[in-house]
Every structure is written in structure tokens, then in C-alpha cells.
């Protein structure tokens with residue numbers, strides 16, 4: 264006989280889950296997709312460019328796991344791109360809204376177009392996808408939605424207020440959706456990574472200190488000079504963010520919903536997010 268756990272999942276059932284990670288051709292998204300794939304989930308890999316998306320899917324497949332790894336190129340910053348993605352993958356059990364862009368622009372120089380573009384890619388993408396997938400998860404009685412926010416959502420960088428504002432908004436959006444699906448077996452949470460060694464951040468730090476200095480020394484100086492509140496004393500690795508998201512996507516995380524969870528190496532000097 265199969266009984267049901269408090270989290271709504273049949274105990275003893277072997278369930279192969281389908282996980283969609285937006286923006287999984289690189290960095291944190293690729294590490295998250297790899298973690299779920301290694302657990303044996305079917306994973307949908309996404310990015311804007313078909314070649315980059317196929318190449319990432321190949322790397323993720325080769326990293327282990329026996330699930331199906333699909334590559335779906337779609338720009339989640341547009342309604343058409345989201346439709347393309349949801350048509351190709353109509354149902355998922357775990358949605359990780361990871362796709363995001365960031366750059367530094369002085370506060371008074373951020374244009375209307377940039378404000379709108381940032382909200383479309385970093386916020387509306389996750390709203391549109393959650394609106395599609397979460398009601399289906401509710402029908403199935405199980406689901407997980409995770410928004411990848413940032414420490415910048417609670418500690419606004421003055422040269423990235425357009426970015427920080429989108430990351431704050433994600434926290435509110437995730438909390439609101441969690442309330443909407445309360446008591447259904449579906450959870451919605453946000454994760455706030457701190458400075459993480461992704462390819463873009465690695466290049467930024469290498470350029471910041473110029474040539475001739477070993478990367479580990481540049482990393483140490485960057486943290487000491489630019490992120491002195493970090494308790495970790497180094498950049499976070501994408502796999503360290505992925506392990507929290509993997510947990511949130513699991514059966515075991517059934518009582519964690521409507522939460523904002525930090526994986527920031529303690530860089531935000533606060534007890535709560």
C-alpha cells in the first residue's frame with residue numbers, strides 16, 4: 264500500500280521528476296541543472312542561443328545521471344520566448360527561475376529602456392513561467408518553484424540599482440505566489456546567492472586587478488577590498504548555490520515555503536534576509 268507523507272508525496276513511490284532551469288547554459292544555472300541531472304531527474308536546459316544550449320545539455324548529460332536532458336533555446340525575457348518554452352515542455356515538477364542579467368551603470372544613467380529590459384528578463388520571465396507551471400503543479404499535488412534572487416536584492420549596489428530592484432521584486436513575487444498555492448503540496452521560495460565565481464564574475468575580477476596576478480590572489484583581494492563583510496572570505500562556487508536549490512527542489516523541503524534563503528557566505532550583515 265502506498266501512504267502519503269505530510270508533504271503530499273506518496274511514500275515508496277519512485278518518482279522521476281522533471282526540472283526546468285532557465286538560463287542553464289552557464290554559471291549558477293548550469294550547476295543547478297547538473298545537480299538535478301546527477302540525481303536522476305529529467306532536466307530541461309535553457310538559454311537564448313541554440314548552440315550554447317545544446318553544448319550545455321551535452322556537458323550536463325556527460326556529468327552523470329540517467330534522466331533525459333533536453334535543450335530548449337528560448338528567450339524567457341519575452342512572452343513569445345516563454346510560450347515557445349512552455350509549448351515544448353508543458354509540464355515540469357520543479358521550476359528554477361534562474362535566468363538573469365546584470366551590469367553596472369551609474370544610477371542617473373540607467374535609461375527607461377534598461378529599467379524595462381531588466382524587469383522583463385529578471386522578473387517577468389519568472390512570473391510568466393510560474394503562472395503557467397504552478398497551477399499544473401497544484402493539480403498534480405506536488406511542485407517546487409525557486410526564484411534565484413541575489414544579496415543585491417537586500418543590499419542594493421549603488422551602481423546596479425536596476426539589478427537590485429529586480430532582485431528585491433523577485434522576493435516579493437515568490438512570497439506572493441507561495442501564499443497563492445498554500446496547502447497544495449507546491450512550495451515557492453527564493454534563494455539569495457552572494458558573489459559567486461561564474462565565468463562573468465571571474466572575467467570581471469581578472470580585469471579589475473589587471474594582468475600578472477594569480478587568480479586566487481585576485482579573488483582574495485576582491486573579497487577583502489570589495490566584499491569585506493563576507494564571512495566566507497572567498498567567492499562562492501556555483502555548486503554551493505546548487506546544493507541549496509537541490510534541497511529546495513526535494514521532497515524533504517516540504518515545510519519550507521514563502522521563504523527567502525541566503526547562500527551568500529554571510530556577506531549581508533544581517534540575521535534575516
Ligand code: NAP
Pocket residue numbers: 285286287288289290291292309310311312315316337338339340341361362363364365384411412413414455456457458459460461462463464
Ligand atoms: P551567467 O553565468 O551570466 O548566466 C546567465 C544565464 O542566463 C546564461 O545561461 C544565459 O544564457 C541565461 N540568460 C540570460 N538572459 C536570458 C534570457 N533572456 N532567456 C534565457 N536565458 C537567458 O549568470 P550567473 O552569474 O550564473 O547568474 C545566474 C543567476 O544568479 C542570475 O539570476 C543572477 O542574478 C543570480 N546571481 C548571480 C550572482 C553571481 O555572483 N554570479 C550572485 C547573486 C545572484 P545565454 O547567454 O546562453 O542565453
